[in-house]
Amino acid sequence: MDQILLFIATSFLITFLIFPIYIKILKKKDFLDDPGGRKIHTAKTPAMGGLPIFVGFGISLLLWSNLEILREVKYVIGSVSLMFLIGFRDDLINLKAFQKLFGQIAAALIVVAVCDIRLNSLYGLFGFHEIPLWLSYALSTFTIIVITNAYNLIDGIDGLAGSIGLIASLFFGIWFYLNGSIGLSSISLALAGALIAFLNFNWAPSKIFMGDTGSLFIGFFLSIAAIAFIDQNSTLSNSEFVFMGGIGTAIAILIIPLADTLRVFIKRIARGKSPMHPDRTHTHHILLRLGCNHAQATGILVTVNVIFVLLVLVLKSLSDAVVVPVVLVTALSLSTILDYIFKSAIRKRKEELREQNRQNRSEGKIIQLDKNVG
Numbered sequence: 001m002d003q004i005l006l007f008i009a010t011s012f013l014i015t016f017l018i019f020p021i022y023i024k025i026l027k028k029k030d031f032l033d034d035p036g037g038r039k040i041h042t043a044k045t046p047a048m049g050g051l052p053i054f055v056g057f058g059i060s061l062l063l064w065s066n067l068e069i070l071r072e073v074k075y076v077i078g079s080v081s082l083m084f085l086i087g088f089r090d091d092l093i094n095l096k097a098f099q100k101l102f103g104q105i106a107a108a109l110i111v112v113a114v115c116d117i118r119l120n121s122l123y124g125l126f127g128f129h130e131i132p133l134w135l136s137y138a139l140s141t142f143t144i145i146v147i148t149n150a151y152n153l154i155d156g157i158d159g160l161a162g163s164i165g166l167i168a169s170l171f172f173g174i175w176f177y178l179n180g181s182i183g184l185s186s187i188s189l190a191l192a193g194a195l196i197a198f199l200n201f202n203w204a205p206s207k208i209f210m211g212d213t214g215s216l217f218i219g220f221f222l223s224i225a226a227i228a229f230i231d232q233n234s235t236l237s238n239s240e241f242v243f244m245g246g247i248g249t250a251i252a253i254l255i256i257p258l259a260d261t262l263r264v265f266i267k268r269i270a271r272g273k274s275p276m277h278p279d280r281t282h283t284h285h286i287l288l289r290l291g292c293n294h295a296q297a298t299g300i301l302v303t304v305n306v307i308f309v310l311l312v313l314v315l316k317s318l319s320d321a322v323v324v325p326v327v328l329v330t331a332l333s334l335s336t337i338l339d340y341i342f343k344s345a346i347r348k349r350k351e352e353l354r355e356q357n358r359q360n361r362s363e364g365k366i367i368q369l370d371k372n373v374g
Helices: 002-028 050-064 067-072 074-092 097-114 133-153 160-178 182-202 211-235 246-253 255-270 283-289 294-314 320-363
Strands: none
Touching (some): 002 160, 050 182, 074 097, 097 211, 255 294, 255 320, 283 294, 294 320
């Protein structure tokens, strides 16, 4: 327990002390994210908040990890560092989509091929077990890229990405610690401490954004943690910390970025658009348009994430044949309810505008319906 507190407290303190200085430097150098377009914020705000997070958790690892632990996770740290540099470069000078994807694949292959952190089978999901080596590599790489980019996409409102990252890193960190995987536990807990510090400056009204500098390397590590959790969990037999539905549990921990990305992609394809076409149809955008402020929208989504964590804790003795459908159906139900509420609000707003137009027509005043509504 003392080791857990050391990693969290040290990364928190270092990150917390760096942020005020870092924010002043960014403002002085005019490294600010301008409002406008699809961006929700209304004032120039420093971005690249991932740098103090990376520094804080990195120093914490170096201070409290012995050489044996560092050797165990050196390639994980190296691949995470590569992803940090890709995000930092993209925030400074935009990278093209294929360049970012190439960098993500390269970093993912380090994890899969060198670290051998991969999905070795389907772990009994829907009756499937062993898979060929090439499929293991491909599926693991695909999973890393999906989770990394899904996490990146939820970094749209104050506090959301940091809060979801904190929940996931704490869960994985504590689970790895309890099951003797000290290297991955150390990284997870150090990251959790740094994210706690970050949220002090990112909660609405935000003083700094995470940017790709933070969201890419955090999402990348969470994808590694999820795969390692699924694989290591499958090797446990008599442990009281085993989850019989490991895949469903990992999905539930990362349900907000995964469900939101899947929902948005399906809607874009249904409208005849590219799934990569940027818009403002993410779940957090809808909550804002329903009248929530940033703190309220983040609070709702964080609460939903916590509910899913509690759900899989209750279902820990059940297999993926039960857990995966329960998690997916619950997520689909919540998404459907949100869409229904949003569409009802849009219809009500349109009716109100039409009524106002009828009342004002005699005075020559017409209120135009928002063409972008809905």
